[in-house]
Amino acid sequence: MGRVFGVMNRFLSNATNRIDAKGRVSVPAPFRAVLAQRDIQELYCLQDLVFPAVSVGGPDLLERYERQIAQADPFSPEANAMSLLVHGGGVYMRLDAEGRLMVTDFIRDFTGVTTEVTFVGRSDHFQLWQPQAFHEAQAAARAGRATFAARPA
Amino acid sequence: MGRVFGVMNRFLSNATNRIDAKGRVSVPAPFRAVLAQRDIQELYCLQDLVFPAVSVGGPDLLERYERQIAQADPFSPEANAMSLLVHGGGVYMRLDAEGRLMVTDFIRDFTGVTTEVTFVGRSDHFQLWQPQAFHEAQAAARAGRATFAARPA
């Protein structure tokens, strides 16, 4: 195998792939490379806390969320809601031999994807988005960010 | 080979190159020299927050943004949105053996470039612009009006 470059060991950038007649979609090769490098074979999926997107990562993703829940006040509505999402909404998935995953109703219902899926890198995990929703969310984030950009950090 | 002069270790000035039939464009040699001097082999690209331009730099460019994210609560909506921009909107690129890069739809859509690309030095990184948009933005900056109209959808 070729050399793995220093910063490519994170999930970065985005790509949109088609869902085939059987409901499968290819995970972009760069993302699969990251998964392979981290020895991640079992994928854990859960809903994003603020966006209509499904987060996908290894078991470490689940652990990160559980730590966050543990830190919060156990009686707070936030911790309660998070536990509901993380523990009640989480799903395990596997890739097939060609590096594709099944787009289940869980994914379709929450993200709104129908024919295409946008894979979005999030550094330590990646997300599945309905293409249009991703573009809109990014445009909104940029707009909100630009208003503060004028001020020095 | 020759001695590298102090002033050449930064991205300065601008140049416009053509996009060929395969969608490639040569990065100006002075910029490539800076990249080589800094040992930058993988390029990190991100949409500018205020201009219709794509910023290109080394891994340090990404790390600068990531430091900002790290300062916020990792589960906050703000950090989430920021990561959506930096990780989801960022792209890694490599130059081919001749020092060219692919002009992807990502670049075309955001900058509006079609047949030519203007490379603009920004000291620690450089940017890709649609030639006319660059001239207009520069003229506006010269006139002292930093405000820039929203670009057309």
Add this chain to the structure above:
DNA sequence: TGGGACCATATGGGCGTCAATGGGAAGCCG
């Protein structure tokens, strides 16, 4: 000082490889 050789950059294009996609066939669970 003018001409010409030399050189680096920008550009064009062929070709092989790999990823994305499509579809068949066998296996599993209802």
Add this chain to the structure above:
DNA sequence: CGGCTTCCCATTGACGCCCATATGGTCCCA
């Protein structure tokens, strides 16, 4: 027995890697 899933193989279109050419500028030398 039927639908759905999993494994496997075929296709194709894009991208990376390679070499060729042109063009403009610089340097050297007469």
